[in-house]
Amino acid sequence: MNRVGIHGKGESVWLAWFLYENHKRFADLCDIEKDHELAKKHRDRAEEIKDAVNQVAWDDNWYLRAFYDDGTPLGSHRNEECQIDSLPQSWSILTGGAPNERKFTAIHAVEEELVQRDDRLIQLFTTPFDETEKDPGYIKGYPPGIRENGGQYTHAAIWAVWALTELGMGDQAYEQFKLLNPVTHSLNLDDANRYVVEPYVVAADIYSRAPFVGHGGWTWYTGSSGWLYRLGTEAILGFRMLGDNFTIDPSIPDRWDGFQMTFKRKGTAFNIDVQNPDHVEKGVVEIRLDGEKLDDKLIPLLDNSSEHKVIVVMG
Helix, strand or coil: CCCCCCCCCCCCCHHHHHHHHHHHHHHHHHCCCHHHHHHHHHHHHHHHHHHHHHHHHHCCCCCCCCCCCCCCCCCCCCCCCCCHHHHHHHHHHHCCCCCCHHHHHHHHHHHHHHHHHCCCCCEEEEEECCCCCCCCCHHCCCCCCCEEEECCHHHHHEEEEEEHCCCCCCCHHHHHHHHHCHHHHCHHHHHHHHCCCCCCCCEEEEEECCCCCEEEECCCCCCHHHHHHHHHHHHCEEEEEEECCCEEEEECCCCHHHHHEEECCCEEEEEEEECCCCCCCHHHHHHHEEECCCCCCCCCCCCCCCCCCCCCCEC
């Protein structure tokens, strides 16, 4: 969308969320370096950005995508094309910048408007650019429903599912993760012929308009493959590294009794047993390492060439 703010006055709402997150993280780095004055400046600026976005970019049921140079909104219910874009919705949640009630309203709008279960894809936005008088730029060079122009842009789709896990919506997250898994697009010959591309790699994009609905786009080069792996391991199964420790904080379907995984680091193995006796989607009440309860739920990265038993109890 390189022409939305071509004269230097347009604004991107999703990049505002991204800038908000970066200011917060730089503040943390400044604290580590004992520069608390600079840390405060970053946090103050982050709050200014968050307040501005929430004041001007909420569009009744979701966040706008951007403003053109003349102030015309993009990603609004008032637009005939690109009425809703997933990026500002997911990043309002991933950054924690949206008020709680807006988080659920925004992600519900993504579910209603952008998740296409029958076609097994999650659109970047709808409807595609085609005849709009406003020129958003490069993106409009693609036909409607192709690549970023209203198809599934897999990076963004993954972030939308990750946002579900942040809200504790494990059942929805897992169901939508399956939409993104390339294996599920070629489980029979008809599906494989529709998907066209390799089912063992992640496609950067999937088309959403006839006669190419469900066709995969570019494969092999996309960074979304790494993001999809992280979505499965970190966001859904909940495995997260934290300095010299790791923790397990899943967001899973409530019908799951639990799951097992093994984490190997150098010569040390951690055999992890996640138990879900209360059948919840999110929430860990206890973590034990070799029988000992860890009050902070942080599992130390032991390096003793041994096997260790980790029990995680959800509830």
